[in-house]
């Protein structure tokens with residue numbers, strides 16, 4: 388086992404759970420946080436993993452957990468802001484509460500964890516912050532307006548932070564997966580439903596496309612390996628697209644004029 392320590396949010400399923408297992412395989416010690424540790428039987432069997440209860444929307448709890456982690460491990464080298472979910476549907480179906488909840492978890496949760504770690508990383512004169520963004524932080528598709536807002540926020544926030552933390556030898560990285568087969572399009576998907584029937588046909592067409600896309604999506608492995616690369620790589624690279632779909636889509640988005648990209652999306656989704 389190495390002395391390297393990684394801290395991660397949302398370790399109960401999907402990318403988070405697979406990431407914990409991979410870092411353990413590589414000999415790291417892991418502070419795995421999740422909302423419901425009672426369901427962490429699989430992780431409890433692993434050597435070098437400490438499990439902590441943490442909801443990233445609870446600011447008071449974050450400080451306490453981070454202090455506890457430093458008491459238990461003495462240092463933390465890498466933090467992974469992974470906790471998140473997707474609100475999907477017409478913006479009119481969101482309302483203030485659903486919009487705030489999405490930003491509170493995906494974006495503010497990330498900023499809170501970083502705030503709690505910064506004094507420690509500055510004292511250590513080192514640290515790596517890995518934020519789970521998405522291709523949804525770089526380009527926009529229909530019915531994901533609220534989720535896009537949270538991931539575009541993470542992108543801009545992280546890029547700005549990259550400059551100001553570099554002099555402290557603190558690295559800021561963004562992981563940008565495409566569609567990945569996890570609980571994200573299942574248990575972690577929150578449907579936004581607009582009243583009335585105006586959006587019904589549109590939602591049906593777009594949903595059919597997305598459901599099909601997620602059925603053929605890549606496994607969490609590609610993201611996990613990308614996260615690990617971001618954790619161990621030297622230098623200050625910021626963006627790590629994860630998976631061939633993410634790389635292809637980001638490339639198309641970069642080289643095609645916006646008007647053409649949007650036409651292709653409308654054509655493919657039949658909207």
Ligand SMILES: NC(=O)c1ccc[n+]([C@@H]2O[C@H](COP(=O)([O-])OP(=O)(O)OC[C@H]3O[C@@H](n4cnc5c(N)ncnc54)[C@H](OP(=O)(O)O)[C@@H]3O)[C@@H](O)[C@H]2O)c1
Nearest residue numbers: 397399401402422442443470471521566567569570571575
């Ligand atoms: N799957 C994809 O296609 C995809 C693509 C691009 C980016 N991502 C990003 O990857 C990250 C992980 O998603 P995933 O695909 O692994 O989905 P997942 O299997 O649904 O995992 C999401 C994790 O976030 C946790 N979580 C949600 N709200 C939380 C909160 N308030 N506090 C703490 N934990 C919370 C969930 O915990 P519970 O078990 O308690 O619900 C779960 O552990 C997310 O940030 C997502 O936006 C996913």
